Amino acid sequence: MIINLNNRIEEVVADELTVNGLIKYKNFTFRLLVTKVNGKLVKTVDRDQVFVNDGDTVEVLHLISGG
Amino acid sequence: MNSYNVDCIKMTQNELRKKLKEKTVGIAGCGGLGSNAAIALSRSGVGSFVIVDFDRVEESNLNRQYYFREQIGKKKVEALSINIFKIDRSINIEAHAIKMKPHDVKTLFGKCDIILEAFDVADAKMMLVESVMEQLPQIPIIVGNGMAGIGGFELLKIIKWAENVYVCGDGISEVSENLHPLAPRVAIVANMQANLALELLLK
Numbered sequence: 513m514i515i516n517l518n519n520r521i522e523e524v525v526a527d528e529l530t531v532n533g534l535i536k537y538k539n540f541t542f543r544l545l546v547t548k549v550n551g552k553l554v555k556t557v558d559r560d561q562v563f564v565n566d567g568d569t570v571e572v573l574h575l576i577s578g579g
Numbered sequence: 580m581n582s583y584n585v586d587c588i589k590m591t592q593n594e595l596r597k598k599l600k601e602k603t604v605g606i607a608g609c610g611g612l613g614s615n616a617a618i619a620l621s622r623s624g625v626g627s628f629v630i631v632d633f634d635r636v637e638e639s640n641l642n643r644q645y646y647f648r649e650q651i652g653k654k655k656v657e658a659l660s661i662n663i664f665k666i667d668r669s670i671n672i673e674a675h676a677i678k679m680k681p682h683d684v685k686t687l688f689g690k691c692d693i694i695l696e697a698f699d700v701a702d703a704k705m706m707l708v709e710s711v712m713e714q715l716p717q718i719p720i721i722v723g724n725g726m727a728g729i730g731g732f733e734l735l736k737i738i739k740w741a742e743n744v745y746v747c748g749d750g751i752s753e754v755s756e757n758l759h760p761l762a763p764r765v766a767i768v769a770n771m772q773a774n775l776a777l778e779l780l781l782k
Contacts, residue, residue, distance in 0.1 A: 543701075544701040544702060544704070544705045545705070546705055546708050546709060546712075546740075548741060551741075551742075553709065553712045553713060553741070555709050555713065556705070556709065571740070571741075573708070573724075573740050573744075573746065574750065575701045575704040575705050575708070575722070575724055576701050576724060576725055576750070576751070576752075576753035576754075577699060577700050577701040577704075577753055577754050578699060578723075578725065578726055578727045578752070578753060578754040578760050578765075579608060579610050579611050579612040579613070579697055579698055579699040579704075579723050579726070579760070579765070
């Protein structure tokens with residue numbers, strides 16, 4: 513499937529993946545993320561239940577310590 | 580993710596202060612980001628604050644946070660209130676010395692016009708961003724993200740990440756044993772947050 517991930521068009525070799533599955537697929541090693549699919553917040557606790565499908569827009573914000 | 584730019588807002592000092600006097604800013608975390616942003620917004624004329632931090636001032640905080648030697652040991656929300664009152668005694672401050680949980684977010688910040696995320700730990704940042712997006716989608720939140728170290732001024736930017744979420748910082752410089760948060764860069768990001776808060780409050 514083709515998705516828009518953080519403003520980049522990407523081909524993902526899978527028919528469907530959960531948000532957590534996509535994070536693993538992309539090897540995002542950062543633990544503290546906020547995620548949106550098609551503009552809608554997907555909370556940390558929901559990432560195993562929400563699926564990413566062909567044509568979806570996924571945005572991942574990586575939060576880092578310091579302040 | 581889009582870079583966020585607006586034109587400079589022009590208005591008279593009286594008009595500016597009159598408008599800002601009616602505004603309430605929520606500040607989550609009163610460390611390097613929160614204390615410096617609160618001082619900038621107080622000097623600018625913001626009328627009310629809700630400040631939240633469970634911590635006390637430590638000697639190691641004085642390299643970047645808006646506190647003073649004689650305030651070591653005081654609760655940060657108390658010390659910050661004193662420092663704000665030294666600038667303007669008429670400012671209203673609601674201070675909460677608690678560790679914020681998701682269920683506190685709406686109660687504490689529901690009446691705010693804008694929220695500044697100024698926690699130091701990424702877990703707390705994530706909790707607040709998710710909670711505000713879910714519980715208070717009508718209130719803008721400005722996140723501080725990535726400001727450790729020295730130099731790299733040109734890497735600091737503002738991104739509009741969601742309808743009500745703005746992110747200030749470089750997004751990469753995480754605090755670690757070899758990468759410390761220091762006054763200049765932390766205060767720059769705190770003041771980017773404060774400056775953006777003013778823009779959004781006056782829009």
